[in-house]
Amino acid sequence: MLALSLFVSSAVCTASPSLAFTAARAVDLETGVLRSDPVVLVDGERIVAVRYGGSVPDGVRRVDLGDVTLLPGLIDAHTHLLGTAGADGYAAMLVHQSQAKRALGGAANARKTLFAGFTTVRDVENEGSAYADVALRDAIKAGLVPGPRMLVATRAIAVIGQYYPFGVSPDLSDFPRGAQMVSGVEEARRAAREQLGNGADLLKVYADWTYPTLTVEELRAIVEEARKANRRVAAHARTSQAIRNAVTAGVTSIEHGWLADKPTLELMKREKIWLVPTVGVLEDALASAKDEAAKKRATERHAAAFAMLRNARAIGVRIATGYDAGGDDEHGHNAREIVAITGHDARLIAVVVHRLARQRSGLARAGMQPLVGYA
Numbered sequence: 294m295l296a297l298s299l300f301v302s303s304a305v306c307t308a309s310p311s312l313a314f315t316a317a318r319a320v321d322l323e324t325g326v327l328r329s330d331p332v333v334l335v336d337g338e339r340i341v342a343v344r345y346g347g348s349v350p351d352g353v354r355r356v357d358l359g360d361v362t363l364l365p366g367l368i369d370a371h372t373h374l375l376g377t378a379g380a381d382g383y384a385a386m387l388v389h390q391s392q393a394k395r396a397l398g399g400a401a402n403a404r405k406t407l408f409a410g411f412t413t414v415r416d417v418e419n420e421g422s423a424y425a426d427v428a429l430r431d432a433i434k435a436g437l438v439p440g441p442r443m444l445v446a447t448r449a450i451a452v453i454g455q456y457y458p459f460g461v462s463p464d465l466s467d468f469p470r471g472a473q474m475v476s477g478v479e480e481a482r483r484a485a486r487e488q489l490g491n492g493a494d495l496l497k498v499y500a501d502w503t504y505p506t507l508t509v510e511e512l513r514a515i516v517e518e519a520r521k522a523n524r525r526v527a528a529h530a531r532t533s534q535a536i537r538n539a540v541t542a543g544v545t546s547i548e549h550g551w552l553a554d555k556p557t558l559e560l561m562k563r564e565k566i567w568l569v570p571t572v573g574v575l576e577d578a579l580a581s582a583k584d585e586a587a588k589k590r591a592t593e594r595h596a597a598a599f600a601m602l603r604n605a606r607a608i609g610v611r612i613a614t615g616y617d618a619g620g621d622d623e624h625g626h627n628a629r630e631i632v633a634i635t636g637h638d639a640r641l642i643a644v645v646v647h648r649l650a651r652q653r654s655g656l657a658r659a660g661m662q663p664l665v666g667y668a
């Protein structure tokens with residue numbers, strides 16, 4: 294499928310299009326169903342109308358894309374374009390890749406993501422690449438490199454000792470870290486202020502790792518600073534307690550949420566908190582498990598997360614799609630999340646794609662509202 298990477302500014306064609314793309318099929322943005330013989334009329338960088346039936350107005354140049362299906366530009370609400378780790382792992386990425394190389398790797402990942410049909414991403418932390426995500430966002434905006442529209446969280450905020458890389462010798466106290474490590478309310482507040490000052494569109498916190506980490510007070514200070522700047526906070530949280538801490542502190546979205554119990558999901562529903570379940574990576578882990586022990590672990594995690602997802606849907610929690618691409622071989626496969634989250638159900642996939650498309654205009658208006666859901 295191809296993705297339309299331009300805005301649909303209006304269903305009514307008031308501008309003067311100079312170009313028309315035709316194809317075999319397109320997802321109709323109004324109904325979410327496939328329709329034949331679309332004609333996409335473009336004026337400069339904007340789609341000004343989508344019609345069906347195949348006829349192109351006089352004087353408009355036609356580009357026929359052939360036997361393909363056109364999709365609207367999609368949104369990925371959880372990615373890490375600066376995640377450039379290879380098979381040798383996270384610590385090796387920090388050791389062997391300069392910041393310049395990280396930025397160039399990020400640009401390559403941005404291109405892959407755009408060409409996979411995702412025209413907007415929420416980049417929820419840059420994995421130890423300083424502020425390369427801000428530079429990449431701005432370079433894409435300026436047209437220097439191809440990529441999706443980015444909303445960036447910069448460095449993320451975690452408690453000391455509870456984010457990658459793990460197992461580094463304590464003698465190497467200056468070894469680079471994948472997030473900004475803090476301890477205490479004032480350090481949390483300072484990190485938030487620094488990141489906002491350096492161009493963050495949102496903040497990302499690690500409310501837990503294997504156990505709840507940032508305290509409610511620390512989280513509250515971060516949310517408070519973000520709100521002053523009219524920014525939102527995304528919280529990594531898998532455990533119910535960490536989710537509760539984050540929701541109490543006022544975050545906007547919970548990332549993963551794999552172990553959330555029903556009362557916690559009900560709290561999220563009441564407080565209108567988004568869930569970004571990132572379950573595609575769990576399907577990948579199951580498919581690539583190398584031995585019995587790994588397969589057992591992957592199966593258990595998969596079962597727990599999908600049980601949580603079923604509960605979240607039944608309760609009516611707002612759900613958004615994000616693939617959590619964080620390594621070299623994951624970028625550009627963002628659509629796996631949509632397939633996984635819908636249980637490979639083609640009808641639901643169409644619904645999600647439809648809603649992804651409709652949310653786009655809301656994103657444009659709000660400046661920062663990249664989360665989309667399905668019920």
Ligand SMILES: [Zn+2]
Pocket residue numbers: 371372373417617619
């Ligand atoms: Zn992530």
